[in-house]
Amino acid sequence: MENRVEEFRKSLGMNQEDLAKAIKVSRQTISSIENGKYNPSLELAFIISDFFGKSIEEIFIHERSNEHEEK
Numbered sequence: 469m470e471n472r473v474e475e476f477r478k479s480l481g482m483n484q485e486d487l488a489k490a491i492k493v494s495r496q497t498i499s500s501i502e503n504g505k506y507n508p509s510l511e512l513a514f515i516i517s518d519f520f521g522k523s524i525e526e527i528f529i530h531e532r533s534n535e536h537e538e539k
Contacts, residue, residue, distance in 0.1 A: 470529040474502040476520045491515050 477487050477498075484498040493512070500506035501516075508516065517524045 469507050469531075470504065471501060472527050472529070473498070473516060476522065476527065477502075480520075487519075491519055 473487075477484070482490075484495045484502070488495040488498045491512075497506065497508075501508055513524050513528060517527050520527065
């Protein structure tokens with residue numbers, strides 16, 4: 469899943485450590501989220517979206533697959 473965490477973080481002039489401290493996670497967690505190596509829990513996604521004042525959909529980009537559509 470792609471995300472815009474790094475973009476929003478940098479727009480506030482924050483480094484990864486600053487954001488990690490603000491939302492009470494490790495800097496490694498922020499790095500992994502930004503690099504797409506870790507998808508945050510729903511709870512953490514809400515914490516991040518609340519911190520930036522954005523909707524989850526504005527931060528996390530989910531491409532829906534068509535495999536569950538009826539044929």
